[in-house]
Amino acid sequence: MQISMTVNGDEITREIEPRVLLVHFIRDDLRLTGTHWGCDTSNCGTCVVLMDGVPVKSCTVLAAMADGRAITTVEGLASGTTLDPVQQGFMEEHGLQCGFCTPGMMLTARALLDQNPHPDDTEIREAISGQICRCTGYATIVRSVKWAADHPAVEEIAGEEVPA
Amino acid sequence: MQIPAQFDYVRASTIDNAIALLDKHGEEARVVAGGHSLLPMMKLRLARPEWLIDINDLFELDFILPEATRLRVGAMTRHSALLGSADVARLFPIVIDAERVIADPIVRNRGTIGGSLCQADPAEDLATVCDVLRAEAIVRGPGGGRILSMDEFHKGPYETSLAHNELLVEIRFPVRPRSGSAYEKVERRVGDWAVVAAGAAVSLAEDGTVDDVAIGLTAVGLDGTIDEAETVLRGQQPTEELFEEAGRLAAMASLPVADQRGPVDYKRHLADELTRRVLRRACERALAAQSTTTQEG
Numbered sequence: 001m002q003i004s005m006t007v008n009g010d011e012i013t014r015e016i017e018p019r020v021l022l023v024h025f026i027r028d029d030l031r032l033t034g035t036h037w038g039c040d041t042s043n044c045g046t047c048v049v050l051m052d053g054v055p056v057k058s059c060t061v062l063a064a065m066a067d068g069r070a071i072t073t074v075e076g077l078a079s080g081t082t083l084d085p086v087q088q089g090f091m092e093e094h095g096l097q098c099g100f101c102t103p104g105m106m107l108t109a110r111a112l113l114d115q116n117p118h119p120d121d122t123e124i125r126e127a128i129s130g131q132i133c134r135c136t137g138y139a140t141i142v143r144s145v146k147w148a149a150d151h152p153a154v155e156e157i158a159g160e161e162v163p164a
Numbered sequence: 165m166q167i168p169a170q171f172d173y174v175r176a177s178t179i180d181n182a183i184a185l186l187d188k189h190g191e192e193a194r195v196v197a198g199g200h201s202l203l204p205m206m207k208l209r210l211a212r213p214e215w216l217i218d219i220n221d222l223f224e225l226d227f228i229l230p231e232a233t234r235l236r237v238g239a240m241t242r243h244s245a246l247l248g249s250a251d252v253a254r255l256f257p258i259v260i261d262a263e264r265v266i267a268d269p270i271v272r273n274r275g276t277i278g279g280s281l282c283q284a285d286p287a288e289d290l291a292t293v294c295d296v297l298r299a300e301a302i303v304r305g306p307g308g309g310r311i312l313s314m315d316e317f318h319k320g321p322y323e324t325s326l327a328h329n330e331l332l333v334e335i336r337f338p339v340r341p342r343s344g345s346a347y348e349k350v351e352r353r354v355g356d357w358a359v360v361a362a363g364a365a366v367s368l369a370e371d372g373t374v375d376d377v378a379i380g381l382t383a384v385g386l387d388g389t390i391d392e393a394e395t396v397l398r399g400q401q402p403t404e405e406l407f408e409e410a411g412r413l414a415a416m417a418s419l420p421v422a423d424q425r426g427p428v429d430y431k432r433h434l435a436d437e438l439t440r441r442v443l444r445r446a447c448e449r450a451l452a453a454q455s456t457t458t459q460e461g
Contacts, residue, residue, distance in 0.1 A: 018173035040166050055270045061238025064173045
């Protein structure tokens, strides 16, 4: 079957089997490997992407169900050479160690801040409670999201190119 | 890598279209709503539908409508919408209690009340909630609609009385004066299925005695509400002694099985304790509702 959707602002159309899961479509068909594939059972949350602005676990959504929707992956967070404040926050506050959970964490954080620009610690912890991090103990992730909340203006990264 | 077996996918454009598709494709078709129960089962090949009918475009089934004597909830209403609804919180705090402990926020962005009820998992929290609130299921098929009580709707684990060509479209919750409700679940870790959970709804008469009460338990092999535990409370002033007796009777009525979530005696203990707690909280909330009504009146 043919599906069309907007991914990080680009219109794409592909021929797929109906049984293809969104996470595999994003990684294998679109080659956007920033979205990670983890537990495969909608527990770990590393496959989170935004569908029409709402965080969803892409291992438990069919690519066919995303037909006609707008998808944002971690590759869509930065604009050009300007990082999203959430990305900057994860750098400033060391919100990652191994980085496996990071794409999902950052997308959930982006969606949270879009709804609630000044979340407290409890609200941040609730928002990411469907995602598992085995490195940070979550403390630095919460600090990273707070950093982003405190620095909502996008900041140019001097002299650095963001890899495409 | 878990990938479902092959199937054909079609997206329904209207309720009538969904019913026509179900009618056309027969027993081999399944409806997918949020997909967070069905897709995992398909990935494990526990479910192998030949046709998947996606009803996510049926926005007309996504609503929360308070009316004078009832709350109407569309079958495609997401868990996150129920949890965020001020009307739901005001009328049926038990729904908020339960939604807070259903999976996690991101799963709740997709999962729906209709999907949860149709999946009919024996550990499903909303089934107990709907039982004790004496909700009705509004079902549509090719020949029109029918209204089912939860007893009529649920036939057993993973089984409902929906015909293959029928669609659950709405759940209706009757609103009663001076009423309160509560739900509490014990889980091994955040977002897990219940080891045991209990729900209760209480309506008080004007003199403060229990006019009506419903008690339900999740994940201990019971369908519907527990009459023998409710009987001790009806017509009585609610007291801690009666909550204890109701808890004891509910635990006796329960039929837990030992599994990785715990042994039988532990689950029975939970059934007893959780029944007391939800009765206590439901009565407190009913009294609070009563004083609010009095102030307004």
